[in-house]
Amino acid sequence: MSNSQQAGAVVVHGGAGASCDHEDGCVQAARRALAQLEVNGDALDAAIVAVTTLEDDGRFNAGSGSTLGLDGETIEMDASIMDTRGRLGAVACVRDVKNPVKLARAVADTPHVMLAGEGAQRFARTIGMPGGAPISERQRADHRQLMSELAGSVPAMPGIDNRLFDRFWNYKTPLQLPKSSACDTVGAVVRGPDGHFAVACSTGGSAPCLLGRVGDSPIIGSGFYAGPEGAIAATGIGEHIIRHLLARTVYGWIEDGMPLEQALQRGIDLFDKEVDIGLIAVTRTEAFALSNQGMPYSKMTQR
Template structure:
């Protein structure tokens, strides 16, 4: 890779999240800048941005992750990837602080993805910090879901038949009426470092409502995230739809073929029904951009 003088950072707070959260994205982007000044490492900068949003409490990630419908369980996914060969992810992990840092630790093992109890045991083995506190924000979001039970809106936007599957395969002790609320506000960051390397980091508290054990696109390489020699891409939205398009890798392929970044992101979003929340952020050698079909808090810092 050719050495460059500048850098580029783009972060998002999730498709469908309010733009009032832009300030959290701006803080996260600034944390990435501070990390670049220390390490000049694109991956560490992307992780620093995501850690900031995990700790914010408003985003559906880390300490702000949505509660499952039992009102007690939190299942989180996270992932990291860069062009130095580092790749790590966790899925359905419970009781840990900053799952993106756990994903980073997985990248140092012989594996790339750990899930569920195995991920929790790995966290304990390496002394990763625990986190079991439920905030008022999380409880309020859960109460909103409960109030909207028995609504007439499909369980997940764009998947009208999903309600039947929920009723048939529901794996909670409590019964299910058709829910109307879905959370998809994953957080993510993409970075081009001053040395020309690219990196991406993502974190999410999953979707609400969902079956216990549900995994979306966030920890799935090529779907929620991808980094290669020409750039880094992060997706947000309804994971069940995103994975069907291998969205991050598909958009990266267009970038690799020379398509202008704004056009590639627009084309990626246009693959989906407008009712399906979806957003993308990406950096290339010369560009940095964000695009979504819903409100999506985000921030961008480019140093030429």
């Protein structure tokens, strides 16, 4: 890893298909990440600050804005961090945690790489992390809309028959069916002034999904990847992203010398147009964001 000084860079996204009216949240997250870079120059610390900002915002599908499960009560969240200093951590299906991305960072200091479910939640309590925010009216309204859509004939998740959620229902409460509201992540990629790279991701889950569903966000190489040539974060429908190991695949093209914008476009072109997909990335010389749908994002560099 090069130790030469260079301009730090940050790219933050709020989810493929999310409202671009929320781009101000991404701008604030990127500004806070740059400010953190000024403090200690650590790319991972900056990425975590950015994602924490979006988790606390309430408008994005992460942290306090996470999607309600089909039972209208359960929230299961995933998050991940990775950098080129060797730090790697993830959590999956974690409940009642205010900032899952901070929990993922804490996992990186344990003997493990990923913690899931009850174990992840107990770990959060052990290290003193606060519980999650109360469910908001916005989250409940999104859930009511989703249940209405599931009762219709149009797929709530592209390519998936709505009846499958009835067939494989695994929540404690009965299914009560009276446009998919979320399959998004939030994420940040950072190039530090010392040449190190980092990525952090967080998601409030998919809607609709079965209990215990894990998407791409905590799976290394699928929703996130960082290596000596850069850092990548993906957003969209995890079941599709995982099949392509999207983040690592795009990183491989960059590693082979492909220009960043071309590599991101090639990654997005792997998917049908009906599948929401977005990518953000930083390399030694570039920073870019691209999506086949509207995607709130912000890109900033140190002066």
